[in-house]
Amino acid sequence: MSFELLHSAIDHAQNHRPELPESPTEADMIPWRRRIDEIDRAILRLLNERARCANIIGYIKKKLGLPVYVPEREEEVLRNVLSANEGPLSNEAVRRLFERVIDETRALERQKYQDAPSEHP
Numbered sequence: 001m002s003f004e005l006l007h008s009a010i011d012h013a014q015n016h017r018p019e020l021p022e023s024p025t026e027a028d029m030i031p032w033r034r035r036i037d038e039i040d041r042a043i044l045r046l047l048n049e050r051a052r053c054a055n056i057i058g059y060i061k062k063k064l065g066l067p068v069y070v071p072e073r074e075e076e077v078l079r080n081v082l083s084a085n086e087g088p089l090s091n092e093a094v095r096r097l098f099e100r101v102i103d104e105t106r107a108l109e110r111q112k113y114q115d116a117p118s119e120h121p
């Protein structure tokens with residue numbers, strides 16, 4: 001899914017939200033939970049695409065003898081997402097979430113290109 005498609009999917013979802021009646025019942029949670037499941041699958045696809053990009057970077061680093069961990073780049077990644085944050089997640093929450101993402105990305109890069117024989121991505 002291209003980023004344009006993803007953005008239009010998000011816009012569509014925001015404009016076509018399930019009904020929220022005055023006096024909701026438990027059943028009113030069902031369409032929202034389906035929506036969350038759908039969003040989670042989209043997030044997962046993007047996280048895996050991010051990991052694939054990082055693996056290519058990891059491969060290049062291995063070829064050039066560069067370290068996996070680049071703290072200044074990680075700060076830049078965090079600045080990028082924090083400056084784009086429109087909420088309702090707080091900046092602290094976004095920072096924690098992306099720190100986890102970066103940790104897992106770095107671990108994957110290490111596992112694939114530093115601890116193991118280098119293969120073409």
Ligand SMILES: C=C(O[C@@H]1C=C(C(=O)O)C=C[C@H]1O)C(=O)O
Pocket residue numbers: 053054057068069070071073074077101102103105106109
């Ligand atoms: C992906 C890279 O490798 C590591 C992981 C990063 C990330 O997940 O964004 C950023 C910097 C590095 O510590 C990179 O150098 O760009």
